[in-house]
Amino acid sequence: MATKLEQESELQSAVKNDITIMIGGQGGDGTLTVVNLLGRVFRDLGLNIYDARNVLSRIRGGPADGVIRGSTRDIYCIGDSVDILVAFDEEAVQAGLLELSETPIIIFDSSKGQLSEKFKKPGFSVYQAPLGNMAASELRRNIFKNTIAFAILGRLIGLEDALLIKVLNSRYARRGKEALDSNLKALQMGFEFATKNIPGSRYSLAHGDNSQRILSTGNEAAAFGFLVSGGRFFIGYPITPATDIMEWLTPRLPKFGGVVKQAEDELAVINMGIGAAYAGARVMVATSGPGQSLMTEGVGHAGEAEVPIVVAQCQRVGPSTGEPTKNEQSDVNHVVYSSHGEFPRLVVAPGTADECFFMTSEAMNLAEKYQLPVFLLLDQALCQNSASIEPFDLSKIIIDRGKLVNEEQLGKLSAYKRYEFTEDGISFRSIPSQEGGESQVTGNEHNEFGSVSTDKTNRLRMMRKRMMKLELAKKDLPKGRTFGPKSAKIGIIGFGSTYGPIIEAMQQLAEKSIDVRFHQIRTIWPILEDDLQEFVDQLDYVFVVENNYQGQLATLIKNYINHPEKIQSITKFDGSSFKPKEVAGSILSSISSKAIA
Amino acid sequence: MTKTVPISTPIWCPGCGDFGVLASLKKALAELSIKPKDTVVVGGIGCSGSIHNNLECYGIHSLHGRLLPTATGVKLANPNLTVIAAGGDGDGYAIGAGHFIHAMKKNPSIVYIVMQNGTYGLTKGQPSPTAVPGYEGNVEPPFDAVMTALSIQNTTFIARGFTGNQAQLTGLLKKGIEHANALRGFAFVEILSPCVTYNDTYKEWREQAYNLDAESSYSSKSRVAAFSRCSELLAGGKIPTGLIFTGESKSLETNTLTSPAPMALQDLRLETNLPKYEELLKDFR
Structure with missing residues (x-):
């Protein structure tokens, strides 16, 4: 019943050490299952993995695709182009067209007809099989088409059949014999089809030495980082792309005597968090831009009342409802400036899943050490895409609760003042149930005891006490990481998920003999101007790469450095992440117009 | 002994109902021998929301x-x-109304005192959600929180006191605190507490307050009876007071907490939990 495969370009078999595969169809087609299976294959081969899911904000249906890349080198982004597209319908081919390399392989489900001629471009190799029909007639369920496609794909990229059987076994081991058997049967159907119709493999994949690595999204890493740092109280309200943090913690935190609570709205989330933190729990809340808008007053309250709390802000396309599932970094101003009045807050921004783990832990310490709100600024791509990283080194976790007092210390004091003026601006913090620690904690301006005060002298001292924390915290804030040769005259600054594409853009530029230095900012607020100045001073031109329209980070930086004229923006705000070639291309065209290359 | 929080002088006008609430609350806490170190009073915003400043405990x-999520x-x-x-009716029934509904649904074992006076006193007399039609141009009917509380199917403690009846009020507060401290759920106590400056309702409320505690045939154990009797009284121009309803429903802590040690006082050290953390690391493979 299989139709004859079409093959439109010459056969060639090359060893690939970097491959990107896209699986596209409708939501519910099982595209993400194929991504998962490929992930298991890549891990077995010792390759590093990066995967991204492109879904719409709806439960079922609508175009959906997953992209997975395997590579022998470190990767933190989907590369420039897709090598192989598995498409369950023509819409998926249309959607993937712009992402394809010049010589892609397309495996097309021809159940509803052959692929239109317009998609068969020069250089394209198209393999067609009625995957859905095959699954439906032999296995009574259309969904097994994804496993048939997996088998054909495996043959095309030179994988051993045994490896495919092995990963299928591991994937379906705990899902019942019936599911496993049907999938194994589907796999055999795919193999038989390939044997009959495909003369040989097109590629073989290189092997790497990274099998010990783990696969984590930024959200999972942040959730785990929170837990191991003694985080026991998590409150959330469902919001994409932050919800995964709550979902990850829900089955796990109660095993540690902790609580995951879903509240009625983000106003409740932040204030419940403040209540629990005030009472002594280590607290994190997570949200996205719209949720932060609702939390805004609460964040200021935590600043004034000096209550430690971490807010993970998982940015997405805004404003308003925007595009909930798409990537953007347009809340830099929102986290740095939002809420009325003036108060200290810290904003830290990890760039990889590994950093999400450790910097969440750091954020927890910073919040308690400086008794203020700390934003952990993430973005959709960082939050939800998975990357291979070294297993988290738990021994590096440090828990620092700052000036939290115990009853013995309180007993030695002649008077306990919650907001005592101290040399370092940080006062001892008691928690309810401690004898001698009774006090008032308030969002009203207050004196050292926490009693409401409008005394001018007190106001000046209290404002300075709080605001000086911004200067004090600088020594503890995550410094930027700098990459590339010191001799370079061109620099890049970026944060969050742009880390991956920027690192690869540097490699592409190096191949063109253009040296570039990259400063990955990890503290957005307060700006660590000394670090930045040192970086900028070495360079003639500095490009700030960010996923927003206005160049928010660039504008912020310009306010804090000498020679702001060196700064230029490279922005992207179409809802997708930068590709390495886009970053490299922007820099190339800019420098060629200046003739400095 | 360590000198801690200095008690502020109340900001209220002479004759304010809130003095009566403060006095009753102090008496209830003292009679139940609850230690200041173990008491947290969460204040809202407005005249009533400053009550925590006048107590010697954690505030x-x-x-x-937002006092209910905080609490x-x-x-x-x-x-x-x-x-x-503890807060006012504007705080609880207007800007915080969503939390009021959800706190009753969640059923945390806390006492919620609403000092109800039909006005925003601190901002000089705008109509609040409980204002009667005609007050300062108000055209909306008053919101009745007791009826709302009765309509939520898992409420466990609903009472209404009046600062004009201190003995009843102290008794209700004691019962509410005992209810919450036994982890039996949310204890809601609305208190009619007149604003003598902008909405002096002492005279009207003395006439309207109807003490259900004194009605021998009334049982606070039946939600249907409570709803019916309160509806009747309201229709007749009366305001039901006393212990209006008590019921049983699992509290939030009972439903949620897994550890006998309070989260705030747990051993969070890395070394204590390391083997269990290493187990979790396997979830990433």
Whole structure:
């Protein structure tokens, strides 16, 4: 019943050490299952993995695709182009067209007809099989088409059949014999089809030495980082792309005597968090831009009342409802400036899943050490895409609760003042149930005891006490990481998920003999101007790469450095992440117009 | 002994109902021998929301309308504490109305005192959600929180007091605190507490307040009876007071907390939990 495969370009078999595969169809087609299976294959081969899911904000249906890349080198982004597209319908081919390399392989489900001629471009190799029909007639369920496609794909990229059987076994081991058997049967159907119709493999994949690595999204890493740092109280309200943090913690935190609570709205989330933190729990809340808008007053309250709390802000396309599932970094101003009045807050921004783990832990310490709100600024791509990283080194976790007092210390004091003026601006913090620690904690301006005060002298001292924390915290804030040769005259600054594409853009530029230095900012607020100045001073031109329209980070930086004229923006705000070639291309065209290359 | 929080002088006008609430609350806490170190009073915003400043215990002043989430957070972090949220009717029934509904649904074991006076006194007399038609141009009917509380199917303690009846009020507060401290759920106590400056309702409320505690045939154990009797009284121009309803429903802490040690006081050290953390690391493979 299989139709004859079409093959439109010459056969060639090359060893690939970097491959990107896209699986596209409708939501519910099982595209993400194929991504998962490929992930298991890549891990077995010792390759590093990066995967991204492109879904719409709806439960079922609508175009959906997953992209997975395997590579022998470190990767933190989907590369420039897709090598192989598995498409369950023509819409998926249309959607993937712009992402394809010049010589892609397309495996097309021809159940509803052959692929239109317009998609068969020069250089394209198209393999067609009625995957859905095959699954439906032999296995009574259309969904097994994804496993048939997996088998054909495996043959095309030179994988051993045994490896495919092995990963299928591991994937379906705990899902019942019936599911496993049907999938194994589907796999055999795919193999038989390939044997009959495909003369040989097109590629073989290189092997790497990274099998010990783990696969984590930024959200999972942040959730785990929170837990191991003694985080026991998590409150959330469902919001994409932050919800995964709550979902990850829900089955796990109660095993540690902790609580995951879903509240009625983000106003409740932040204030419940403040209540629990005030009472002594280590607290994190997570949200996205719209949720932060609702939390805004609460964040200021935590600043004034000096209550430690971490807010993970998982940015997405805004404003308003925007595009909930798409990537953007347009809340830099929102986290740095939002809420009325003036108060200290810290904003830290990890760039990889590994950093999400450790910097969440750091954020927890910073919040308690400086008794203020700390934003952990993430973005959709960082939050939800998975990357291979070294297993988290738990021994590096440090828990620092700052000036939290115990009853013995309180007993030695002649008077306990919650907001005592101290040399370092940080006062001892008691928690309810401690004898001698009774006090008032308030969002009203207050004196050292926490009693409401409008005394001018007190106001000046209290404002300075709080605001000086911004200067004090600088020594503890995550410094930027700098990459590339010191001799370079061109620099890049970026944060969050742009880390991956920027690192690869540097490699592409190096191949063109253009040296570039990259400063990955990890503290957005307060700006660590000394670090930045040192970086900028070495360079003639500095490009700030960010996923927003206005160049928010660039504008912020310009306010804090000498020679702001060196700064230029490279922005992207179409809802997708930068590709390495886009970053490299922007820099190339800019420098060629200046003739400095 | 360590000198701690200095008690502020109340900001209220002479004759304000809130003095009566403060006096009753102090008496209730003293009679139940609850230690200041174990008491957290969460204040809202407005005249009434400053009551925590006048008590010698732990106090936290929340944002306008947000005292219930704040108090819920405190209680979950340490269920051994006596947690009393206290605010006005604007705070609770207007800007914080969503939390009011959801706090009753969640059922944390906290006491919620609403000092109801039909006006926004601190901002000089705008109509609040409980204002009667005609007050300062108000055209909307008053919101009745007791009826709302009765309509939520898992409420466990609903009472209404009047500062004009201190003995009844102290008794209700004691019962409410005992209810919450036994982790039996949310204890809601609305208190008619007149604003003598902008809405002096002492005279009207003395006439309208109807003491259900004194009605021998009334049982606070039946939600249907409570709803019916309160509806009747309201229709007749009366305001039902006393212990209106008590029921049984699992509290938030009972439903949620898994550890006998309060979250706030747990051993969080890395070394204590390391083997279990290493187990979790396997979830990433």
